[in-house]
Amino acid sequence: MAGGQREKFDNPVVEWVDSRLPVFTLMQKEYGVFPTPRNFNYFWNFGAIAMFMLVTMIVTGITLAMQYTADTTLAFNSVEGIMRDVNYGWLIRYIHMNGASFFFIAVYIHIFRGMYYGSYKQPRELLWILGVVIFLLMMATAFMGYVLPWGQMSYWGATVITNLFSAIPLVGDDIVTLLWGGFSVDNPTLKRFFALHYLLPFVIFAVVFLHVWALHVTGSNNPTGVEPKGKQDTLPFHPYYTMKDTFGLIVFVIIYAAFVFFMPNALGHPDNYIPADPLVTPAHIVPEWYFLPFYAILRAITFDIGIPFTDIALIEAKLGGVIAMFGAIVLLLIMPWLDTHPVRSARYRPWYKKALLVFVFGVVVLGYAGSQPADKVYWQTCIGSEAACSASDDHHGVATDTAHTGDDHAKPEKAPMVLKFDNTMLAQIFTIYYYVFFLVILPLLSRKEKALPIPKSLHEAVLAKAKASAAK
Amino acid sequence: MCADTATKKDHEEGTRREFLNLAAGAFGAIGTAAVVWPFVDSMNPAADTLALASTEVDLTPIQEGQSITVMWRGKPVFIRHRTKAEIKAAEEVPVNALRDKEEDKDRVQKPEWLVMVGVCTHLGCVPLGQKESETKGEYGGWVCPCHGSHYDTSGRIRKGPAPKNLSVPEYAFLTDTSIRIG
Amino acid sequence: MKNSILSILVVACAVIGSVQVASAAGDAKTPRQMDWSFSGPFGTYDKAALQRGFLVFKSVCASCHSLDLIAFRNLEALGYEEGQIKNIAAEYTVMDGPNDEGDMFERPARPSDYFPSPFANTAAAKYANNGAYPPDLSLITKARKDGANYVYSLLTGYKDAPEYVQLMSGQHYNPYMAGGVIAMAAPLSDDQVAYEDETPTTADQYAKDVVQFLNWAAEPEMEARKRMGVKVLFFLSIFALVMYGVKRKIWHDVH
Numbered sequence: 030m031a032g033g034q035r036e037k038f039d040n041p042v043v044e045w046v047d048s049r050l051p052v053f054t055l056m057q058k059e060y061g062v063f064p065t066p067r068n069f070n071y072f073w074n075f076g077a078i079a080m081f082m083l084v085t086m087i088v089t090g091i092t093l094a095m096q097y098t099a100d101t102t103l104a105f106n107s108v109e110g111i112m113r114d115v116n117y118g119w120l121i122r123y124i125h126m127n128g129a130s131f132f133f134i135a136v137y138i139h140i141f142r143g144m145y146y147g148s149y150k151q152p153r154e155l156l157w158i159l160g161v162v163i164f165l166l167m168m169a170t171a172f173m174g175y176v177l178p179w180g181q182m183s184y185w186g187a188t189v190i191t192n193l194f195s196a197i198p199l200v201g202d203d204i205v206t207l208l209w210g211g212f213s214v215d216n217p218t219l220k221r222f223f224a225l226h227y228l229l230p231f232v233i234f235a236v237v238f239l240h241v242w243a244l245h246v247t248g249s250n251n252p253t254g255v256e257p258k259g260k261q262d263t264l265p266f267h268p269y270y271t272m273k274d275t276f277g278l279i280v281f282v283i284i285y286a287a288f289v290f291f292m293p294n295a296l297g298h299p300d301n302y303i304p305a306d307p308l309v310t311p312a313h314i315v316p317e318w319y320f321l322p323f324y325a326i327l328r329a330i331t332f333d334i335g336i337p338f339t340d341i342a343l344i345e346a347k348l349g350g351v352i353a354m355f356g357a358i359v360l361l362l363i364m365p366w367l368d369t370h371p372v373r374s375a376r377y378r379p380w381y382k383k384a385l386l387v388f389v390f391g392v393v394v395l396g397y398a399g400s401q402p403a404d405k406v407y408w409q410t411c412i413g414s415e416a417a418c419s420a421s422d423d424h425h426g427v428a429t430d431t432a433h434t435g436d437d438h439a440k441p442e443k444a445p446m447v448l449k450f451d452n453t454m455l456a457q458i459f460t461i462y463y464y465v466f467f468l469v470i471l472p473l474l475s476r477k478e479k480a481l482p483i484p485k486s487l488h489e490a491v492l493a494k495a496k497a498s499a500a501k
Numbered sequence: 502m503c504a505d506t507a508t509k510k511d512h513e514e515g516t517r518r519e520f521l522n523l524a525a526g527a528f529g530a531i532g533t534a535a536v537v538w539p540f541v542d543s544m545n546p547a548a549d550t551l552a553l554a555s556t557e558v559d560l561t562p563i564q565e566g567q568s569i570t571v572m573w574r575g576k577p578v579f580i581r582h583r584t585k586a587e588i589k590a591a592e593e594v595p596v597n598a599l600r601d602k603e604e605d606k607d608r609v610q611k612p613e614w615l616v617m618v619g620v621c622t623h624l625g626c627v628p629l630g631q632k633e634s635e636t637k638g639e640y641g642g643w644v645c646p647c648h649g650s651h652y653d654t655s656g657r658i659r660k661g662p663a664p665k666n667l668s669v670p671e672y673a674f675l676t677d678t679s680i681r682i683g
Numbered sequence: 684m685k686n687s688i689l690s691i692l693v694v695a696c697a698v699i700g701s702v703q704v705a706s707a708a709g710d711a712k713t714p715r716q717m718d719w720s721f722s723g724p725f726g727t728y729d730k731a732a733l734q735r736g737f738l739v740f741k742s743v744c745a746s747c748h749s750l751d752l753i754a755f756r757n758l759e760a761l762g763y764e765e766g767q768i769k770n771i772a773a774e775y776t777v778m779d780g781p782n783d784e785g786d787m788f789e790r791p792a793r794p795s796d797y798f799p800s801p802f803a804n805t806a807a808a809k810y811a812n813n814g815a816y817p818p819d820l821s822l823i824t825k826a827r828k829d830g831a832n833y834v835y836s837l838l839t840g841y842k843d844a845p846e847y848v849q850l851m852s853g854q855h856y857n858p859y860m861a862g863g864v865i866a867m868a869a870p871l872s873d874d875q876v877a878y879e880d881e882t883p884t885t886a887d888q889y890a891k892d893v894v895q896f897l898n899w900a901a902e903p904e905m906e907a908r909k910r911m912g913v914k915v916l917f918f919l920s921i922f923a924l925v926m927y928g929v930k931r932k933i934w935h936d937v938h
Contacts, residue, residue, distance in 0.1 A: 290912025
């Protein structure tokens with residue numbers, strides 16, 4: 030960044046500025062000629078796309094903040110005023126609302142890319158950690174933003190999530206009261222959430238800056254995971270990747286726009302169009318889709334963890350759920366030290382690849398489990414008499430009385446056993462896998478997995494691929 | 502020959518590339534401009550603001566020589582039931598002597614009712630002169646406390662820094678004793 | 684690699700899709716799927732149906748349900764002229780004030796006023812309706828899953844209660860309501876509202892028209908949104924093609 034070895038610009042105005050503050054030299058160095066591996070695939074577009082989404086959210090958010098009122102009596106109607114009376118208000122609000130979802134889509138794909146190609150590994154650990162910090166900040170921002178329209182899901186989501194903190198031993202309740210600024214989620218809560226929702230995106234922006242800075246120190250990873258060794262392995266960022274990123278971005282925006290204009294509420298919940306009512310809880314409280322896997326982990330811990338064969342509970346179920354949920358993110362933070370295998374890319378690690386794809390599948394299933402009522406039964410069967418079973422079965426109130434008429438007294442002495450598989454068990458299975466993946470599989474594979482031969486250099490890998498496609 | 506077609510091909514490639522770059526630039530520019538407009542327009546008055554942009558006023562309670570102030574579009578509107586003397590004074594001023602040349606008859610629909618926006622045309626303060634107790638300035642109308650602009654009984658600028666007469670809003674008599682402003 | 688990622692994406696999409704359906708399930712019967720003029724990416728409101736629906740709302744629903752977010756001026760979107768809107772507004776009285784003497788007073792509504800609620804407040808509404816609060820209808824089709832179809836099915840879906848459902852007084856059976864029990868009696872019956880045109884005056888037609896009206900009330904921006912959406916997607920598609928060309932040209936000599 031030192032101004033000493035600066036090349037001159039032809040344009041006199043640019044030169045005048047640059048000789049005093051070398052911003053143009055900086056841009057030229059970091060985004061113009063920056064040497065970038067030549068073999069990126071389209072997964073590498075999602076960093077730029079996430080950046081675009083952040084800017085989109087900030088611009089639409091500031092515009093909305095000019096019209097929004099953070100007061101429990103006015104918030105809902107001020108949002109509807111934006112939707113109905115403000116010029117293009119519906120457009121800006123729908124861009125913002127769906128933007129949250131598409132920001133998370135971009136970031137989830139970006140994270141997957143990092144995991145698949147080993148971008149978290151040495152020397153990019155800090156880059157990865159900064160990314161996880163951004164992800165955490167995004168979650169906090171998105172959660173508080175969802176509260177602002179003050180609909181039923183806003184209110185009850187806020188109530189449930191802030192109540193998580195009451196699980197903390199000793200000081201939990203005091204912390205919750207502090208968060209609320211009262212004895213329930215109310216006006217003070219809404220006002221501080223608005224203030225923080227406005228602030229945090231700029232914090233995110235600052236961490237993104239550090240994230241990109243760290244990236245430009247180590248340079249990008251690439252699909253082979255082999256570090257570029259010289260000029261033959263890289264291309265200047267501009268125009269090769271600026272244009273490729275722009276193309277990918279537009280394709281992404283097409284999908285995004287399809288949601289904004291044609292199904293703007295498909296990713297939201299209808300209950301949030303009902304004004305908040307502290308006296309009525311909706312039938313199913315569901316967070317936004319991007320929180321569902323974590324919500325499922327939270328609900329999966331339904332048992333106290335204590336000393337075996339005694340009644341002493343060390344960790345109550347409520348606290349256990351909270352720990353499991355936050356632990357799921359902490360695992361991401363320490364991932365670079367859990368997986369120390371020398372080969373980066375899953376391309377050359379068949380076992381890691383399988384385990385990771387199962388992990389992704391598991392997260393998706395957890396997301397599904399999070400969206401369903403906890404006691405939903407997927408499958409059940411009876412051992413012993415059917416009659417006894419159906420008698421002990423929970424009725425749903427409708428037409429079960431016809432089944433057991435004839436054999437009411439068949440084998441009454443044998444206690445019936447109902448085997449069932451419900452939503453909680455589904456969530457528990459994949460929560461276990463989530464933890465096993467990080468804490469068992471990754472360290473184990475680090476030691477035991479034999480990698481496939483990796484290409485000697487990037488250039489060689491690209492050439493081999495070109496040859497193969499030419500041969501076809 | 503071979504080299505010839507090669508350069509020709511290169512040339513075609515070049516123009517095609519240039520065209521594509523130009524098209525991409527144009528799309529980018531148009532797209533950006535189209536995106537900017539909704540954000541700018543969102544700051545213009547909203548539909549509910551525009552809908553409230555008219556105010557109805559009942560004039561019956563205002564006695565001769567009295568004034569009232571009503572809110573219209575967030576601004577004060579002065580409504581004065583002028584006395585015969587005030588009307589006469591306003592009508593007798595030679596127009597050529599005025600900074601902002603306007604006949605009194607062009608500023609009123611009925612001579613006894615003067616309706617105007619009570620915002621000084623200098624820098625937007627509200628002039629004094631509505632209440633009996635307030636000073637009415639050197640010309641018996643209104644005087645702005647901020648920088649001393651004096652207005653006459655027709656609300657015309659007579660002295661001080663203000664460039665224009667107090668503006669007359671769009672209004673209509675609904676009946677003999679009620680008006681709608683805006 | 685590519686295949687496995689693709690299959691994961693497919694599974695993910697399928698799961699997300701089913702989440703939508705599943706979260707709605709509850710105990711209620713799935714609403715009947717109707718073919719509305721406003722469904723689909725090119726759907727628009729039928730102005731005649733909107734006006735009829737407004738008439739049904741005004742003469743039937745409005746006796747218990749509020750429509751807080753709609754002002755009379757909004758009725759322009761139904762195809763009414765300014766004068767007609769003024770006349771419609773003038774049929775209602777609204778509270779205004781305080782006047783110069785400090786008193787609140789009633790006056791005929793103006794186009795800038797919002798639809799007055801049938802009840803002074805929530806408590807009054809509950810008291811008048813056996814403890815059940817008739818929800819505001821301005822957002823009803825957005826506030827329910829598959830809203831338009833749901834409201835239509837609910838309005839036309841009243842049935843005699845099956846034997847296993849015990850109704851208390853003031854309760855009615857409707858399979859489309861979660862739990863099957865609803866406090867609102869079947870509101871629509873044939874020939875209840877007189878239409879000015881030839882449209883049949885059946886309960887089914889009333890339901891269709893009022894759903895059209897309520898969907899407009901919930902999404903007045905829908906036509907503008909879809910129109911703009913078609914243009915935006917068209918623009919972006921061409922832009923994507925051009926960018927693809929640019930990108931290919933640039934990468935031509937690298938591959």
